[in-house]
Amino acid sequence: MIEAVGLTKRYGDKTAVYNLSFQVRPGAVTGFLGPNGSGKSTTMRMILGLDNPTAGHVTIGGHPYRRLPNAARHVGALLDAKAVHGGRSARNHLLSLAQLSGIPARRVDEVLGVVGLQDVARRRSKGFSLGMGQRLGIAAALLGDPQVLLFDEPVNGLDPEGIHWVRNLMKALAAEGRTVFVSSHLMSEMALTADHLIVIGRGQLLSDMSVKDFISANSADFARVRTPDTEPQLREKLTSALTEVGGNVLPEQDGALRVTGLPLPRISDIAHDTGVRLWELSPHQASLEEAYMRMTQGAVDYRSTDDRKAGLQQPLPPGAQPPMPVPGQGQPDWYAPPPPQQGGRPFAAPQGAPGQAPAGPYGAQAAPGAGPGGQQAANPYAAQQPPTAPGAPQPPEAPAAAPAQPSGAPAPLPASAPVTDPTKPEDAR
Structure with missing residues (x-):
């Protein structure tokens, strides 16, 4: 049994817990409820001897935690599931705890099976998800087969199956005559798990009664x-x-x-x-x-207000539309072609050696479709023509390209000038 008498804890000018007295009896699941900052974690730390009370005292089975012989065999606790050396495997973490308390190594494999981590026992805990870390913390609490168990938010990060498992585990432990003290913010889960409630607010006791009586009274x-x-x-x-x-x-x-x-x-x-x-x-x-x-409702320290967004959202001008998101924009492989220059001309190609294509993004590569000397090469993906037999007539060559215009704007073609295809032997009229 856990018994607190006049517990008070001050940090400077702040009082986290004030004159708190309660009892947690064996054979039942006792829920520990309260708003954020109400002093629940501080109370649990004082129960486990991690914080010294400013006034009052708390005992487990009639003795302070620090005076219990081999305390890990009498009390199991889960306060912070992340308090694990990330470089150790799940089994080695539990094995080190077992060796410190004189617990046989076979017990490590037993609790790994209880919490469902036997298949990942050799994995390093730094790769565990939040729910897996919670299971490992519960395994550490069960390691010494204690009669008193304290859990702070044991279902945090668990999936529905894991939450159902924790609920049944708490009830089974209490049915064996153990003292089970559970802190949680999930009211729906506490309604299904707890038999008795201790509610505090701003460090003071608000209620100490059964779940049924608590609902009827409030x-x-x-x-x-x-x-x-x-x-x-x-x-x-x-x-x-x-x-x-x-x-x-x-x-x-x-x-x-x-x-x-x-x-x-x-x-x-x-x-x-x-x-x-x-x-x-x-x-x-x-x-x-x-x-x-x-x-x-009168012991809540942090309350939200309506987000008015006053003066932050400016109206769009008439006819303006918000920009549409571009799929893939911002990803590492996302690419957008540069906008054309004014006047409709393409961007000037980088200058290089005569007859040499500019370097591409993967090194000095020829421009797509460009052959030696910058001439257009045959399309490598076009259908290949069968080789011409000896003596067969060759297709007529394309006429030579017109000489390049001097630097400056090219002369526009007359409107009446026909457009011809230089690849054909003659203009089809």
């Missing part, structure tokens, strides 16, 4: 009642009848009625006596999350 149960939607006069008739006998009736947005102060059988009898048909009569009990939010 929420208002009510009954949902629905009458035929096509007959609104029946809803008004039933509202008047329930109000006369002391019920409190509030309309819901979907047309149903929320009734408090009357049990469900009494509501059914009143509806029958007044001749009102009911389409729905169901009890509603608040969830653990709703009760927790109601309890801790």
Whole structure:
């Protein structure tokens, strides 16, 4: 059993925990809840002797943690799953812990199987995912087969199957008579796992009771009642009848009625006596999350506000459209051709030696399709012609290209001049 009496911890002028007293009994899963900064991690560190309390004391089985003989055989804890030497394998990490506490090596293989890491036991932990790191931390907590276990956010990073496994593991450990103390922010998971709750806010105790009593004490149960939607006069008739006998009736947005102060059988009898048909009569009990939010609403230190974005978004000019994203832009292999120069002329090619193509991105390469001397070479992907037999007529040669124009703008062709194909022997007219 864990027992804290008047625990107080101050860091300079900041009080993290103040006069905190509670008991964690064996045979049940006790949830430890509270907003961020409420002092949960500090409390757990004081339980494990990692922090000295400013005032008060905490014991495990009647003794402070530091006075327990071979404490790892009595208490197992998971506070930080990343507190592992990344260069060690999962098995070597657990083996070093076992050797320090006199635990036989066979126990290492047993807990690796319990947490499902037997297939990656030889891998270095620095390559583990967050969920795998959590499993390794749970294995370290189970290594000494302790009677007291503390877990801080044990399902962080686990997939749904892993969360279900942790839930069943906690229940099984508590069923064996062990003391299980679990801190978590997942209210839905605590509702399925915990039997008892200890809730703190700003370092002080807010609640210490069972889950069922906590929900009942911090929420208002009510009954949902629905009458035929096509007959609104029946809803008004039933509202008047329930109000006369002391019920409190509030309309819901979907047309149903929320009734408090009357049990469900009494509501059914009143509806029958007044001749009102009911389409729905169901009890509603608040969830653990709703009760927790109601309890801790005054102990939350960090609250968000609406993001107004005032003055940050400027209206676009008329007719302007936002730029469209270019697929692949920003990737290492992404390439965009340069824009053409003004006047419609292409970019000037880099100057090189006469008859030598400029160097490409992979070294000195010829331009695509260029042969020796800069002449256009045959297309290497075009269909090859069969070799010409000896004596067969050769195809006519193309006329020589016109001499290059002197530097300056080329003279435009007359509008009436026909366009010919220099590759043909004569102009087809």
